[in-house]
Amino acid sequence: MTQHNAVQTAVITGAGSTRGIGRTLATRLARAGWNLALLDLDEGVVAELAASLAADHGIQALGVGVDISDEQSVDSAVSRVEAGLPAVTALVNIAGVSSPVPFLDLDLATWERVLRINATGTFLMTRRVMPGLVDRGYGRVVGLSSTAAQNGGGTYSKSCYAASKGAVESFCRAIALETAPYGVTVNVVSPATIDTDIMGGRITDDRKPAFLAQLPVGRLGTTNEVAALIEFLIGEDAGYITGATYNINGGIRIG
Template sequence: MTGTAIITGAASERGIGRALAERLAPAGWHLGLLDVDPAVEDVAAELAARHGIAARGAAADVADPEAVHAAVSGFERDLAPIGALVNIAGISSPVPLLETDLATWERVLRINATGTFVMCKRIVPGLVERGYGRVVNLGSTAAQNGGGTYSKSTYAASKGAIEGFSRGLALEVAPNGVTVNVVAPATIDTDIMGGRITEDRKPAFLAQLPVGRLGTTREVAALVEFLVGADAGYITGATYNINGGIRIG
């Protein structure tokens, strides 16, 4: 079963959400794409034309329940039944705790953790009702290591919340044929790391990576594609690290 995959954070040309959409479209998935950037509508239209699928894009703040409800209602009206939800939309923060204000903390937690909750709250009931579904939430090695080269404690906390939430939700919906898993990348070559990782910035990132290179959005998308597929039905409540060896175990 494929049906429609809902992907958040799908507008950025160099992002994981866009890479996943590019991977699922030729595999026959229909797509409902969300992003705060209205360009997501053009992304959906281009993928639909190129791959002969149905795809719709909607500009929405994933932490705004009303905006999410309106966007998802449009997807439900225009697309095949939803079979998968992938929560990728998020922001980082390089600010250490001693320099972080409450507004920064709340913004990062709101988009990353609350956004994941809002999306799941809107879509998972339909998956449960239909007796089938896949949910993949984007975590981070930062949640396990307490941060990273760029991200610090606030980001780590937001991703830790996602991981705990995902495990709890996995237990709740497992009897209904719905799986919930986390993909936890480390240093992936996207713009969330404070913009493009230029040649002068690269050594600081590579120094931590045993594989000696940055990860790619395509590699993360390939893992997510497996987890939303039919063959992953016996996997739930798991965290899949994709981190170039920065954390083993």
């Protein structure tokens, strides 16, 4: 096993959304001195963000376009990251899609699209990055789940989204066991209602009461709160935590 050095490089998928967790996390990590690979379907958006964060914080940053559901696209994107930045130390799988389609209206194409992006995308990204982490004897991986996986759906998303996030949780627990001897931790962050566009667009005043009614804390979660948790889990202080699911849900599910 190699010794971990002080240079930290994080790969964040789904970093392009202007109101998303990925962009907030990227900003926090840049401020803390991390080098960043920002991945998204829209390369132009993450390239611009990477350039801005590099200029503002004196880090190395790269924006790369990727379709996480496509194996060749993932391989190409990660190869560019490996060629352009210091060795990857953390992977955060944020990219995903939601689905409000009720089960009785759900067709196979929708099911397969959501599972392909959320579950298979997490698998493809992790499989491509993990060998390097194992070879270097150090790494952090975080998958993004949802309270929907535990509650059987949510205020917005329904069965296929819940199933895809349940797959992410089980997958992360399994690879946590397999990779722990190599100095790699794998954990899951499971938010409830966060005010991002994955909730079907902006949570407007007329939509808000339906979401707030379920939340004991009486407010929506913020992308900064989720990003802070992820930042901890990919840091050196979290080395004794692996295979865990962290609920960050305002009390909507206890336990």
